[in-house]
Amino acid sequence: DTAVSQTPKYLVTQMGNDKSIKCEQNLGHDTMYWYKQDSKKFLKIMFSYNNKELIINETVPNRFSPKSPDKAHLNLHINSLELGDSAVYFCASSRAGTASQETQYFGPGTRLLVL
Amino acid sequence: RKEVEQDPGPFNVPEGATVAFNCTYSNSASQSFFWYRQDCRKEPKLLMSVYSSGNEDGRFTAQLNRASQYISLLIRDSKLSDSATYLCVVNPLRNQGGKLIFGQGTELSVKP
Numbered sequence: 001d002t003a004v005s006q007t008p009k010y011l012v013t014q015m016g017n018d019k020s021i022k023c024e025q026n027l028g029h030d031t032m033y034w035y036k037q038d039s040k041k042f043l044k045i046m047f048s049y050n051n052k053e054l055i056i057n058e059t060v061p062n063r064f065s066p067k068s069p070d071k072a073h074l075n076l077h078i079n080s081l082e083l084g085d086s087a088v089y090f091c092a093s094s095r096a097g098t099a100s101q102e103t104q105y106f107g108p109g110t111r112l113l114v115l
Numbered sequence: 116r117k118e119v120e121q122d123p124g125p126f127n128v129p130e131g132a133t134v135a136f137n138c139t140y141s142n143s144a145s146q147s148f149f150w151y152r153q154d155c156r157k158e159p160k161l162l163m164s165v166y167s168s169g170n171e172d173g174r175f176t177a178q179l180n181r182a183s184q185y186i187s188l189l190i191r192d193s194k195l196s197d198s199a200t201y202l203c204v205v206n207p208l209r210n211q212g213g214k215l216i217f218g219q220g221t222e223l224s225v226k227p
Contacts, residue, residue: 041219044217109158
């Protein structure tokens with residue numbers, strides 16, 4: 001009965017590789033997000049999608065490409081991985097992203113280590 | 116200046132103590148405010164929203180001072196299970212896709 005799930009939980013890979021992280025929510029929410037939490041623990045938004053449509057695209061390298069096949073899924077594909085991409089990536093969802101008081105529910109995170 | 120600033124701590128307090136965390140935000144047009152809690156190696160979870168009139172949830176009290184752009188969280192009668200990182204979170208803009216700005220977090224350790 002996990003509300004927001006992510007796979008894989010851990011990802012260790014070499015520089016230059018391409019990898020994907022998957023996210024699914026079973027809450028019936030319209031909006032999904034990707035966040036990055038770096039080694040200093042700062043959590044920063046990368047993207048948000050509302051009903052499969054891109055709403056927020058922060059200043060993220062275009063090596064990062066989100067894809068939303070339906071409103072319950074938001075996957076993150078990363079090309080040509082770099083050392084600085086090592087971080088914890090959190091997926092989140094909310095009922096309606098346009099309402100500023102909406103609670104965001106986070107997935108368990110994917111710990112990415114680039115060697 | 117960071118958009119949301121918190122004292123990173125750590126705050127080490129004995130069980131039963133009262134502890135207060137402060138947070139300032141830079142965008143005076145910010146619309147909504149929250150405290151999230153993040154346990155070690157876990158995801159952030161909403162602790163409480165913060166309203167202009169102040170609000171209380173059990174041992175937790177949140178206050179907002181819009182004039183000073185300042186948010187606080189007070190925890191009374193600390194429990195061991197309160198040990199976590201507390202994240203001050205601001206939504207800076209109305210109807211902008213739910214963008215949240217997170218502070219660095221304040222680490223709390225409650226000791227027996």
